[in-house]
Amino acid sequence: MTAALAEREAEVRRALDRVTDPELDEPVTDLRFIEALTIDPDDVVSIRFRLPTYWCAANFAFLMASDMRQEVGALPWVRAVNVTLGEHMYAEQINHGLANGLSFQAAFGSDASAELDELRRTFLVKAFQRRQEALLRHLLRLGHAPADMTLDALLALPLDEEGDRLRARYLDRRDICARPGEQLAFVDAHGDRLPELAPYLRTLERVAINAEFNGALCRGLLAARFGADGEPTLLDFARMPPRAA
């Protein structure tokens, strides 16, 4: 592989790092959903991806594939992007829809009653909540009072590496729910000031419990299904960080 090609492949991977599984809120690259990646001499990128089971939800598969097309297609040198899904109950319809640039509804006809925007939004809000919960708990442990903290104060707060990571992850999703120009660092899913913190955190915790259930099973099932590749291993299944008390 030439250095130029290697660099382009790295660019594509970085673009794919920005695509998350909507349910798990983790990059498709970390989840090892990307099975193959090629760039042909005409600058056409082909991506083949896989999911943990044959039964994984078609809507999520379609969302991820659309996001892959969009992120990779935004690279200036890319002329076209082909995304295909392997070994899935709806592989044929999804691949046909993707190849022809169809919307989800056009790809599935009467089996789909609406487009995916609402679903995308629902899961972006869940991602916002989980990231917020992680940061709120971190700040509470350090003795801060996050409910009244302004965005400027949050940005100026000196944090350790873990805190810095949690803050960056939260800020990356903050605009999903915060109104433009909002001064408070933290708002709820409706964009309003946070209610009493203890019960609010309990509510957020249940969002995380659901996502963890899926995350743990997805990793495990992916390992069980594609374990012969040597990756991912059960270690990936076990690597989920323990939840903070």
Next chain:
Amino acid sequence: MYRTKSGEEIFIIDGHTHNWNAAKDNIKNIHGQQFIDCFYGYHSVLSPKDQVWPKDKFDRYGPEQMYQDLFVDGPDDMAILQCTYLTDFYKDGFNTIEQNAVMKERAPERIILNGAFDPRDGEAGLDALEAMAEKYKIKGVKLYTAEWRGDSRGYKLTDPWAYRYLEKAQQLGIKNIHVHKGPTIIPLDRDAFDVADIDHVATDFQGLNFIVEHCGLPRLDDFCWIAVQETNVYGGLAVALPFIHARRDYFTNVISELLFWLGEDKLLFGSDYGIWTPRWLVEQFMAYELPDEVKQAKGVDLTLQAKKKILGLNAARLYDIDVDAQKQKIAGAREKVAA
């Protein structure tokens, strides 16, 4: 029977078990193959390493193996045997009541045989349900709302035909409705694990109990909200419980939420055999203690009494089982075999 260190006997009713046939010669198409492969994924991922079976054993273990794993090597006193038809995937069905009836004959005092119905079978299905109730004296059914049937990819409990079936079940004295909320595939753009239909039917059928298998995971928040409002909604711990081994912190979160919202009277143990075997599940559950900080933060506890209810007494109540009398019957049946 499980015996505690102090010698106390715990009566175990395994609320969710199967006797399936996914042998190669029974598989109809790729969906059938992928279905059992997915189950095997669950099995191999969440079981302790020394409990993982070879795939061909998993495909079809048969009634003798099942008897051994539940009642001889395992601690179960009784088991609720559920049906999952999947006739679009398996030639003779995956797990039919006829198949399960073999187990009932093998261990009549230990097996609670449940039936099934599918509202898409229309009038003929109503008659079949009546015949099933008469022949097998069933008190419960298992519904699999995500089952494929021809062009259909599933149904909702709120469909008009589902109401007719639930009315029929009520008339026939089938009062326990176990619902597996699998990914309902249609419409494809909806959240795949929506549990909202349980809310409607639980309100409209006060004479029925709805046992939501897998506690609505991964929509635990929605499920808890429904269950707290409806007195006749229960949570089946199948699939949630195996996390006790692979991801204990996670299990702590789930069980403490369930205890907080539903309480110890509304939860049922289930191994989901043959996906998991009951012995290690019960041993780990009995040895498990809620961490003190969780007890304090959530104001819940998992006492020995709570464990007894979850492992058997709650199911005994739903299925009208007098535990002391049943112990005698089981002991009597064992003597008969020995003689």
